[in-house]
Amino acid sequence: MFTTLAEAYLHDLDPYAIQITQSFGIRWYGLAYLAGFVIAWLFIRWMAKTKRSPLAASDAADLMFYVIAGVILGGRIGYAAFY
Secondary structure (H helix, E strand, C coil): CCCCHHHHHCCCCCCEEEECCCCCEEEHHHHHHHHHHHHHHHHHHHHHHCCCCCCCHHHHHHHHHHHHHHHHHHHHHHHHHHC
């Protein structure tokens, strides 16, 4: 028969990509963050090597370290402030 939009949205995905124990494992959103950071690092490094950015290619890793630290700390502070 026909499914409603709400029924089509619901899913039965496991939140763990790789489950190591009952309460510990690698989650899909963690892999999404990792993929985003790696792609951003590669893109920034490419921009620096092709002189499309004033940043030096060797400084791309330092920038990504600060971005990752900011995302983690900002996420924790935001979670504590709002919830």
